[in-house]
Amino acid sequence: MTLMENASPPAEGTIRTERRGPLLLVGIDRPAKRNGFTPRMFRELAQAYTLLDDDAELRAGVLHALGDHFTAGLDLPSIAPFMQKGEKLWPAGLVEPLDLGSPGYRRRTKPMVVAVQGITFTLGIELMLAADIVVAADDCRFSQLEVKRGIMATGGATLRMAERAGVGNALLHLLTGDEFGAAEALRLNFVQKVVPAGRQLEEAIRIAEAVAAQAPLAVVATRANARKAVEDGPLAAMAEFVTVQQRLSRSEDAAEGVRSFIEKRAARFSGR
Known part of the structure; x- marks a missing residue:
């Protein structure tokens, strides 16, 4: 897979990868559906994370998204059957992108920097909290809104939001499902940098290159x-x-x- 913004993704979306020296750029590509995640996208994301860890020439990853938004979260119609059966969305033995330490899956060992923009809901927050360093565009709109859909966040939000921001701050957003911006995400330590919209990927790559230059x-x-x-x-x-x-x-x-x-x-x- 090559990261080409002009290439039309399949209807169910795809994850595009591009090697850039010691970096692996991992692109979420389903902009027509606000990058809503399908089973195929979960599988390919796990494969991309596994490639990063297994290739000795790669030293850091950059997760980002094509289009105006990072991701609106799960494509519920295609994901709901897996949730009801309690089935995982990626093959056993791969690196788990949510880094939950689930039995049968590997944990990532190499650094991952994330660039987020626009709508960054549910899974989007969980993916960025599972990474190491997050650069947010100043147009970001965040929401952990599972309670509005009758389900619970099980991709790490209940753990990592409380760890980063304290239980009270975490529950403020987890229990209301409200929408908040980049400034609030920075205050809560969910993101590490806020930059003007359009600069987030450039800054994430700059940070990843600085990490990759170290031992x-x-x-x-x-x-x-x-x-x-x-x-x-x-x-x-x-x-x-x-x-x-x-x-x-x-x-x-x-x-x-x-x-x-x-x-x-x-x-x-x-x-x-």
Whole structure:
């Protein structure tokens, strides 16, 4: 799949990927339906995330959307049968884009930066909270509105909104399903940067390139330790400090880091 904005997507939408040096750009492509997610799109998104993790040449991902909106969420008519049966929407053994640690699925290890714009509802919020860094256009409209449809957010919103913003702030939006803008999302730590509409992908790529320029083993280890601190607590994260640092300090990249410091030049990391 190649990311080509001029290529018409199939009616059920698609996920387009583009390699850009060490980055994998992952594009949500169903703009005629406000990028509402179908089973095909879920499957292809999991495949794209798995490609990012499995390809040694790729160091970071950028999730974005074609068209005016990030996503209006689920395409309920096509997704409802899966929900009623309790079935997953992606094949077992792949990286789970929502990063919930579900049995039979892998968790992403490489960084993911997200660019969001326009309507970013339900699944859109959950995908961005499951990533690592979020850049929002100032025209974003956010809503976690499952309660308005008689269902519950089960893609991580109930967990991550409370973790980022506190239980009261999370429930304010989870229980009312209200709509809020980029400034509120920034206040709640749901996004890390707000930029003028049209600049969000450019900024997300800039951040991802800066991440990809660092030592890959150190980036993966740092991200994993921060996640462990959130999920398992500070003591569990601290318990890994010595062993992880020993492993990293013996790597070729650590030696290159020292050489580049002495020689006053940019480091050339290999991921070994």
